[in-house]
Amino acid sequence: xxxxxxxxxxxxxxxxxxxxxxxxxxxxxxxxxxxxxxxxxxxxxxxxxxxxxxxxxxxxxxxxxxxxxxxxxxxxxxxxxxxxxxxxxxxxxxxxxxxxxxxxxxxxxxxxxxxxxxxxxxxxxxxxxxxxxxxxxxxxxxxxxxxxxxxxxxxxxxxxxxxxxxxxxxxxxxxxxxxxxxxxxxxxxxxxxxxxxxxxxxxxxxxxxxxxxxxxxxxxxxxxxxxxxxxxxxxxxxxxxxxxxxxxxxxxxxxxxxxxxxxxxxxxxxxxxxxxxxxxxxxxxxxxxxxxxxxxxxxxxxxxxxxx
Amino acid sequence: xxxxxxxxxxxxxxxxxxxxxxxxxxxxxxxxxxxxxxxxxxxxxxxxxxxxxxxxxxxxxxxxxxxxxxxxxxxxxxxxxxxxxxxxxxxxxxxxxxxxxxxxxxxxxxxxxxxxxxxxxxxxxxxxxxxxxxxxxxxxxxxxxxxxxxxxxxxxxxxxxxxxxxxxxxxxxxxxxxxxxxxxxxxxxxxxxxxxxxxxxxxxxxxxxxxxxxxxxxxxxxxxxxxxxxxxxxxxxxxxxxxxxxxxxxxxxxxxxxxxxxxxxxxxxxxxxxxxxxxxxxxxxxxxxxxxxxxxxxxxxxxxxxxxxxxxx
Numbered sequence: 001x002x003x004x005x006x007x008x009x010x011x012x013x014x015x016x017x018x019x020x021x022x023x024x025x026x027x028x029x030x031x032x033x034x035x036x037x038x039x040x041x042x043x044x045x046x047x048x049x050x051x052x053x054x055x056x057x058x059x060x061x062x063x064x065x066x067x068x069x070x071x072x073x074x075x076x077x078x079x080x081x082x083x084x085x086x087x088x089x090x091x092x093x094x095x096x097x098x099x100x101x102x103x104x105x106x107x108x109x110x111x112x113x114x115x116x117x118x119x120x121x122x123x124x125x126x127x128x129x130x131x132x133x134x135x136x137x138x139x140x141x142x143x144x145x146x147x148x149x150x151x152x153x154x155x156x157x158x159x160x161x162x163x164x165x166x167x168x169x170x171x172x173x174x175x176x177x178x179x180x181x182x183x184x185x186x187x188x189x190x191x192x193x194x195x196x197x198x199x200x201x202x203x204x205x206x207x208x209x210x211x212x213x214x215x216x217x218x219x220x221x222x223x224x225x226x227x228x229x230x231x232x233x234x235x236x237x238x239x240x241x242x243x244x245x246x247x248x249x250x251x252x253x254x255x256x257x258x259x260x261x262x263x264x265x266x267x268x269x270x271x272x273x274x275x276x277x278x279x280x281x282x283x284x285x286x287x288x289x290x291x292x293x294x295x296x297x298x299x300x301x302x303x304x305x306x307x308x
Numbered sequence: 309x310x311x312x313x314x315x316x317x318x319x320x321x322x323x324x325x326x327x328x329x330x331x332x333x334x335x336x337x338x339x340x341x342x343x344x345x346x347x348x349x350x351x352x353x354x355x356x357x358x359x360x361x362x363x364x365x366x367x368x369x370x371x372x373x374x375x376x377x378x379x380x381x382x383x384x385x386x387x388x389x390x391x392x393x394x395x396x397x398x399x400x401x402x403x404x405x406x407x408x409x410x411x412x413x414x415x416x417x418x419x420x421x422x423x424x425x426x427x428x429x430x431x432x433x434x435x436x437x438x439x440x441x442x443x444x445x446x447x448x449x450x451x452x453x454x455x456x457x458x459x460x461x462x463x464x465x466x467x468x469x470x471x472x473x474x475x476x477x478x479x480x481x482x483x484x485x486x487x488x489x490x491x492x493x494x495x496x497x498x499x500x501x502x503x504x505x506x507x508x509x510x511x512x513x514x515x516x517x518x519x520x521x522x523x524x525x526x527x528x529x530x531x532x533x534x535x536x537x538x539x540x541x542x543x544x545x546x547x548x549x550x551x552x553x554x555x556x557x558x559x560x561x562x563x564x565x566x567x568x569x570x571x572x573x574x575x576x577x578x579x580x581x582x583x584x585x586x587x588x589x590x591x592x593x594x595x596x597x598x599x600x601x602x603x604x605x606x607x608x609x610x611x612x613x614x615x616x617x618x619x620x621x
Contacts, residue, residue, distance in 0.1 A: 025515055027547030066406050073402070086437035087446035090430050097426035104419035113420035182358050214359035 013040040017047060021054045029058035037067065048078055049085075056092055065096050112142045119151070128159055149176035150186050157189070166193050184214035191223050200231035211240065218247035222254045229257055234264040245277070252281040349380045353387055361391035365400060372407060382412055386421055393425055396432075401425060445471040445478060452484070461492040479513035482506070487522060517547040524556050533564035544573070551580035555587055562590060567597035578607075585614040 020035035036055040042048055055071035072092055075085045105114055119134030132155050139148045153172035156165060170193055176186045191206030207224035210217055225241035228234075241258040248254065259274035349371060356364035368388040375381040385408045392401030405422055412418040438447050452467030468485035475481065486505030489498045503526065506519045513519075524539030540557035543550055558574035561567070574591040581587055592607035 025546075027517070027549040029549075065409070069402050069406070073399075081436075081440050083437055083441040083444035083446035086433050086440070087450060089433035090437060090450060093426045093430035093433065097423045097430060100419050100423035100426060103414070104416055104423065107414040107419070108416040111416040113416040117420060117423065184359055216359070216362070 014042065014047070017042060017051055021050050024054035024058045027061075029061050033058045033062065033064075033067065037070070045079070049075065049082075052078075052085075053088065056088060060092065060095060063099075065099075068092055068096070112138050112145060115141070116148070116151075123151075123155060128155055131155060144179050146180040146183070147176070149173065149179065150183060150189075153186070153189060166197065169193060182213055184210045184217055184220065187213060188217065188220045188223065191220070191227070195223060195227050195230075198230070200227050203227040204231065207240075211243075216247060218244045218251065218254070221247065222251065222257065225254070225261065226257050229261055229264075234261055237261045238265065245274075249277070250281055250284060252278050252285060255281055346377065346380065349375055349377075349384055353380070353383050356387035356391050361394050365391045365395060365397065368404075369400060372403065378411075382408070382415070382418070385411065386418070389421060389425055393428060398429065401429070443474075445475045445481065448474070449481065449484065456488050461488065461498075464488060477512050479509070479516065482509035482512060483516055483519050486519070490522065490526070515546050517543045517550050517553065520546065521550065521553045521556065524553070524560070528556060528560050528563070531563075533560055536560045537564075540573075544576075549580055551577050551584065551587070554580065555584070555590065558590055558594065562594055562597075567594045570594040571598070583614060585611045585618075588614065 016035060017039045020032045020039065023029075023032035024036065032054065036051055036058065039051055042051065052071050052075035056068050056075075059065070059067035059071060072085075072089055075082075076089060079085050101117055104111070104117065108114060115134050115138045119131045119138065122128075122131035122134060132152065135148055135152045135155065138145060139152065142148075149172040153169040153176070156169045156172065159165070170190065173186045173190050173193075176183055177190075180186075187206045187210035191203050191210060194200075194203035194206060204224060204227045207220050207227060210220035211224060214220065221240040221244035225237045225244060228237035228240065238258070238261050241254055241261055244251070244254040245258055255274045255278035259271045259278060262268075262271035262274055348367075352364050352367040352371065355361075356368065364387065368384055368391065371384055372388065375384050385404050388404035389401055389408060392398070392404055405425060408418045409422060434450055437444070437450060441447055448467050448471035452464045452471065455461075455464035455467060465485060465488065468481065468488070471478075472481045472485065482505045486502045486509060489502030489505065492498055503523065506523050509516050509519045510523075520539045520543035524536045524543060527533075527536035527539060537557060537560050540553050540560060543553035544557065547553070554573040554577035558570040558572075558577060561570035561573070571591070571594045574587060574594055577584070577587045578591055588607045588611035592604045592611060595601075595604035595607060
């Protein structure tokens with residue numbers, strides 16, 4: 001009797017899920033969503049996915065972000081590498097971000113946050129000049145707002161370099177650190193500017209500050225190690241490079257400089273190990289790049305040569 | 309043992325006296341307790357804001373929902389979100405995001421932070437897709453959408469076609485290619501390919517209401533009334549809340565000289581999209597043509613009011 005009841009229950013649960021998915025697919029989300037939310041777990045992967053997709057779509061249609069996140073979370077837990085689920089997650093979060101931006105613009109149209117958001121959008125679109133103007137407007141309006149001078153510096157550095165690039169960026173980064181002395185990123189960029197100009201003591205000082213402010217900042221440890229190495233302090237360079245390698249073992253640059261530091265310190269075995277790690281990390285980085293390019297652009301094919 | 313009224317009174321008094329002293333003690337200690345809590349919260353916030361998220365996050369997680377002071381609450385929740393994102397703990401990030409959007413729904417700082425965090429999450433999942441399954445149809449579609457957004461139509465079309473080649477029967481792929489070809493600046497072949505792809509989509513997925521809608525709209529623009537009505541009718545049968553499809557159907561009837569038939573779908577569109585001035589304008593026209601003057605005037609007023617509130621650009 002019991003197995004029969006269980007089978008009947010499973011059948012009715014399955015039928016209910018099917019009905020809810022059907023309702024959702026026909027735009028009747030208000031009726032579908034409560035059923036989908038409380039649906040008993042289904043074993044069949046395809047049905048699981050259909051429930052998830054229907055739930056996410058309905059939640060987004062009814063503007064219920066927490067429900068959308070709930071269904072998405074279930075799907076990502078069940079199939080964390082499923083391309084369809086990753087694609088859906090990319091879209092849902094992008095849509096939710098757009099909605100938050102629209103809400104910001106509607107509820108606080110004159111706020112500094114709206115200008116900052118606009119500046120970021122212009123920056124992403126490559127319209128650096130207008131982005132810079134927007135950032136400067138925010139800085140003029142709220143001179144003590146953390147993060148703005150850092151973004152201005154970043155923008156200056158991403159434009160074609162001229163004589164004033166480094167001094168202008170340095171001025172903005174120093175202004176940022178006056179407002180927010182805990183900005184490890186600003187210290188790091190100042191370190192990089194100094195390193196590129198071979199000002200080793202300044203570079204070391206900024207990188208050291210960045211690593212103290214953020215103990216997980218792998219690139220800052222690499223920068224510190226490289227600068228110490230370049231200034232002839234080989235032994236001191238080893239510890240930060242080892243930390244950087246632990247924090248981010250996939251960065252070939254760190255292994256490269258660690259190998260040099262070990263060679264100079266006469267630690268041949270360690271140097272060989274780092275060289276091997278450098279080669280492996282470089283190959284992995286190249287492979288990832290190739291995979292992405294191949295995925296996006298497709299494989300190389302033989303094509304007829306056009307006449308000259 | 310007998311219990312006299314007197315002893316009961318005494319014990320009641322002593323109980324209330326005990327309560328009183330407890331209360332006094334509590335009132336004395338309350339500021340101390342509150343200030344200790346405030347100090348703990350401030351300490352955790354300081355940890356989070358000095359890049360010690362690994363230590364701060366577990367404490368912020370425990371505090372979630374237990375901080376009374378609104379200023380500290382907002383700061384703690386914002387730091388929780390930032391730390392969750394920086395430690396790649398999506399569960400934490402989402403929990404703090406929900407809390408922030410519940411507690412500080414229209415706060416500009418919160419909305420700005422939310423928009424950034426959500427956009428970051430989207431980018432992370434996109435990158436994971438491109439790096440873990442670069443040859444999947446989803447990766448091609450994602451890359452096509454990126455190219456489409458940049459106006460690189462031909463490259464985007466090539467990407468959509470690659471996705472279709474990999475999985476020709478997957479719902480949505482023909483639709484995306486078709487919609488893009490119809491939206492892009494026209495070439496000699498784009499419109500024909502666009503319509504062909506939408507029709508192909510309907511063979512793969514007969515429940516794609518948007519494909520029916522776009523085909524209906526194109527037929528309406530070409531004055532092919534019967535085709536247009538068929539497509540719009542199918543769209544509203546698939547999606548009973550598709551306001552624009554009801555509007556399209558109503559407009560088709562109106563333009564083809566059937567104002568009586570137009571009223572029903574237009575009334576339905578007005579119920580679904582009461583803030584769309586175009587719906588009220590069409591409805592006013594339909595009522596006007598069948599002699600329902602009062603209804604027509606009411607709809608014109610509704611249209612004008614909506615346009616005053618949101619002037620057309």
